[in-house]
Amino acid sequence: MSIGVVAGVPGDVETGGAGGSAAREGASSLRVRGISRRLGPTLAVDDVSFDVADGELLALVGASGSGKTTTLRIVAGYEPADAGTVELDGRDITRMPPQRRDFGMVFQHYALFPHLSVEENVAFGLEARGVARAARLARARAALAGVGLDGAGGRLVQSLSGGEQQRVALARALVIEPRVLLLDEPLSNLDPTLRRSTRDELRAMLRRQRVTALFVSHDQEDAFAIADRVALLRHGRLLQLGPPEALYDVPVSRTVAEFVGRATLLPARDEGTHVVITVGGVERRVRAVRASAARPGGEILAVLRPESLGFTPPDWPGAWPGIVRARRFAGGHYAYRVQLDHGPDVEVAAPDQLADEGDHVAISIVREPVAVVDA
């Protein structure tokens, strides 16, 4: 082993990142071990394992068809697992029906009962638990106030906006004080502005109530904003599990590096704690970090994030010359696409407008260490 390894052993998908997660130090309340599920010819979930600690927010992220929703449905009890177990506080609940799990679930399309009023929807779980009518309606109203919907109790769910429906669904799931809260794409039906504000509110609310939550999202930005840790799934397999920074800065594989954030992957030469990247005959030696030990004799790739590259004077040691092909303003910074001479296109992030399209520039690595993955 030569390059600095952050966590785990070869083949392990769990990475800690800087300092690990505070939440992970708590007792593990939900344990998922080796679950698999075949849907027709497809292995929708393939030997997936993870833990969710008390009060932790874990996100399952992946593209369509990655198995994240099926995993969530198995945890919720709506879908049986062909193999593996789901444990809650050390108790095997794999075969327990959903109504006995004491989980709250927020569905992608909210699944609000159209024949019940807003407060009746929220009170439904309490009704199922035998709470008297007056008490459950009072608690439903309090829960609605908690999500900023005071006074909306008597309305019909059809009269609510998408954002309001989302909050009713959340109130309905939270009012039963669930052991674990499950959220299936809870933000996917909201417009972008509402989505950003709801995202922050959601995290604050879940944090405040110290709810253990597992949520599914196809949007990594949502997942990174809300979750303590993120599990990345692809083709039913768990590729990496760790804090958002770990997935971004220390991806375990090329697939993770390409899926999470933006990156240019360049071939590199392993030199112990460093790697050497050569473009157009110009060598650049940088410190490297990797999630697991290198495959002996295997090719490796350096993962260059836009922020780890910057414009430098052309005579800077190890600078690569290139030409600016495109530039776009991305909010707080500019994103440049630079075609390196005798090399590939790379993406560079810069705080200011430093170059125009067509300008000849020099690019260098300005932030170390650089993540390395097997080719």
Add this chain to the structure above:
Amino acid sequence: MRRPLVSIPALVLLAILLWTVAYPNVDVVVQSFGQGLGYWREFARSPADREAVWTTLWISVASVGAATAIGLPLALVLARTDFRGRRLVQAAATLPAALPPVIGIVAFLFLYGESGVITRAVQALLGRRDPPWTLAGGWSIVFVHAYTMYVYVYLFVAAGLERYDYAMDEAAAGLGAGAARRLWRISIPLLMPALAGAMLLVFMSSLGSFSAPYIFGGGLRVLATQIVASRLNGATGVAAVETTVLAVGAVAALALARWIEGRRRYTGQAKGGPRPPRQAIASPVLRWVMTIGAVVTVLLLILPHAMILLVSFARDGVWTTQVLPPEYTLDNYRHLVTDGALWAPIRNSVLMAALATGACVVVCGAAAYLLVLRRFAGRRVLALLVALPWALPATAVAIGLASTFNRTDPRTLRVLLVGTFWILPLAYFVRGIPLVTSAVDGSLRQMDASLEDAARGLGAGWWLTLRRVVLPAARPGLLAGATLAAITALGEFVASVVLYTHANRPISIEILAQLRDFSFGTAAAYGVVLIAIVLLISLAARLAGGRATGHRATVYSAEATT
């Protein structure tokens, strides 16, 4: 909304329905006031009429209860659980619908009547001297109604379950609701539009039921039989009052049911959880109970058909006091095909049912489309006109048509149809209108209204939108409605008995004629032919529906993988 073209088809539809549905009934009401309030006073003073009103009401309510008690659990169990024999029960569940009323009643008489096969078998088993029961009176009518009409509840609820948003059940389960609570608080309220439609259909059918009270009523009077009795006695004025009372009562009930239904109508979201696979029953004891229950159910459902089949081979005129017919032959069937006079009713029924169903599909498909997806002046009138024949008993429809189309008079928009071939297809068409419209309406309501706009937004013209978006959404309803309309028309008896001529006499009338001649074998052979035609139609509809279901299953499994 841009809807400039809506008014022309809407006007045409309104004109057709005003002429065929509203006009004849208004004519009957006008007749009831032919002597001022004279006929009405006569009606109010008659104890027989009071008895008829009360009996009609309680029998109808009891029939709704009994049909729902059978049809609703059956649909839910078949859609949600898996057990040995499920497919068999599913296949047999609609058998009573394949038994046209007159044939069903004849079969019940052969089976459960005082000298019926089952009655005699039970009598022998118990060693009794008298029959253990008599199939006469109000509860016998309810029994026959429940057997024949639970199919409406079963079919409507099963169709509702096809588009049911199972995420609702999952959400309720996740919130801690057990199976019973989910059923009572979520499933049944969400299925209420379908259930209310079906219960309404049972109520209206019971209200206007003629054959069952006619055969099993004993001395019991109901309004439908009372109307025909009054007309036969020459009291057409009182018959018009009775018809009006029955029609107004039924329309009031319809309005009430519509109001309830309207309050409980929800847009099907159909975007939540996929339809879960049927649950296998875990308990071995319950599994056996279900399997035995399935066998008994299938036997009970098959028995009337089997009885008709058996008697259809009985030589005419030799079955008298024996438990089963003593002699069997193929002659009954041979005669149906070779004897032109015996073949004519079969040809008539098929032709008239086809004409009526074709007209229903076109008119009702268009009406349901306009009602669900368009807004236009006269929409409420159209909704009322398509629902009206639902409330109107067949007797009332027939009497209205008979008194309106009995002469040609362009000034009063009358055309002579009574005594011609066309009067029966017209009657069948009018009776089929609510069946087809409500079925298509139900399907279209489940469609997201924005789909049509989406198709147009993608550049599709009205024809492509209709063919690729609206018709596929309407298809389950069109199939279910057309099947029901065709089946009803093929075995129609009550309107036919008032309106038929010798030339267009349908099978049901011929069966009664054969029974009157004690030609039980020939009558039953007609029954078998009728059942065979009905089964063929049901099979074709199921095949067509099955293809659609297969397609949906593919879509669901694709969704489930994400």
